[in-house]
């Protein structure tokens with residue numbers, strides 16, 4: 728869990744940049760790429776990732792984060808721009824509405840007490856989880872991937888280095 732607001736802000740800002748870069752690589756044609764037939768598509772996962780930030784409003788934070796997200800937009804650029812906007816709103820809300828003491832307070836979620844600092848960590852890991860799903864689908868859809876944690880296959884090839892297996 729996070730115990731200091733500043734630690735969250737620094738880490739979230741770095742993580743959100745990685746996520747935004749991945750979303751920037753989406754194309755309209757790729758959004759229909761399915762996990763398996765009849766299940767979530769790349770566009771739905773991306774849109775879920777964006778809209779899931781709404782969860783933080785149930786912890787008392789007030790910011791403009793729409794809920795829902797079942798129907799993904801047709802525009803890949805819109806998904807990326809909405810992510811940047813809502814992610815920025817979240818950081819701003821945490822920074823201005825909470826302090827380090829708030830992170831040790833808890834809220835009942837599904838009949839369990841969740842510490843706010845733990846919820847921030849959960850939200851960050853949830854984002855990484857769906858980002859990982861997306862990069863596999865993006866590869867299957869034939870897209871080039873940006874660096875995530877270190878160079879991707881494309882980046883190695885570009886540099887003329889044999890990619891790691």
Ligand code: NI
Nearest residue numbers: 775779853857
């Ligand atoms: Ni999820």
